[in-house]
Amino acid sequence: MYLTSGAEATVKLEDGIIIKERVPKSYRVRELDERIRKERTKAEARLLSEARRAGVPTPVIYDIENSTIKMQYLDGTAMKYVIDEKLSEQIGILIADLHGAGIVHGDLTTSNLILFNDRVYMIDFGLSFFDSSTEARGVDVHVLFQTFESTHKDHEKLIEAFCRGYRQDFEQADEVLERVKDIEKRGRYA
Structure with missing residues (x-):
């Protein structure tokens, strides 16, 4: 099938x-x-x-x-259908772990995050690559935030929760989140 x-x-x-x-x-x-x-x-x-x-x-x-x-096969539910603040914070922790390992997902959307057996799984690494730069990490997070904004009415709360999780154990979190703001500004005037 x-x-x-x-x-x-x-x-x-x-x-x-x-x-x-x-x-x-x-x-x-x-x-x-x-x-x-x-x-x-x-x-x-x-x-x-x-x-x-x-x-x-x-x-x-x-x-x-x-x-x-x-x-x-993960017989779960795409995050876009079930995301809430608690899950968004968990996603922040996972992305911090991913970025801490020097990996950029490249297609970070709520369709590529699956809730299965009460855990959030990341799928579709087809556009992923190794990169520890603030810019690449910032673009990764920016794509996720754009997904939140375009598909979830409470996107501000989801972004805040994500940031809480992302900052928990990732030293470069604030630097990356500042870059996300810069990337967003660039997109507005392009």
């Missing part, structure tokens, strides 16, 4: 396992396309594993083959 199909990959559920496969790009030379898809798949799996090692709940990877990742 197909769960989603995007520009980069298809995601299907088969026998209780998620199968994410990067789709071929016909505009690229076949050999180059295969290499790019294989490298991006390996990178995504590595980032998922590193995030998990840093204490961020992610799906367990079962297998990687060419441009396909087989991983744990």
Whole structure:
């Protein structure tokens, strides 16, 4: 059963396992396309594993083959449907752990956060990368805040709760949150 199909990959559920496969790009030379898809798949799996090692709940990877990742299916609820201040604070803690490990998610939305067995899990590391810069971390948080603002009427409270969690154990939190404000200002006048 197909769960989603995007520009980069298809995601299907088969026998209780998620199968994410990067789709071929016909505009690229076949050999180059295969290499790019294989490298991006390996990178995504590595980032998922590193995030998990840093204490961020992610799906367990079962297998990687060419441009396909087989991983744990989390039969949970997308955060966009259940988020509240308490969960937003938990998300702040998780993102602090992720950023503390030098990982930027790259697509931080409430659709890529799943509530499963009373824990918040992070999914879809397809756009993730290693980066410890304040700018990259700030853009990551800014994307999440934009998601809050566009989909949740009580977004100010969600942002405040996130910031409480983010600041708990992350030394660079205030620096990153200040950068988020700068990024927001840049976007208004662009």
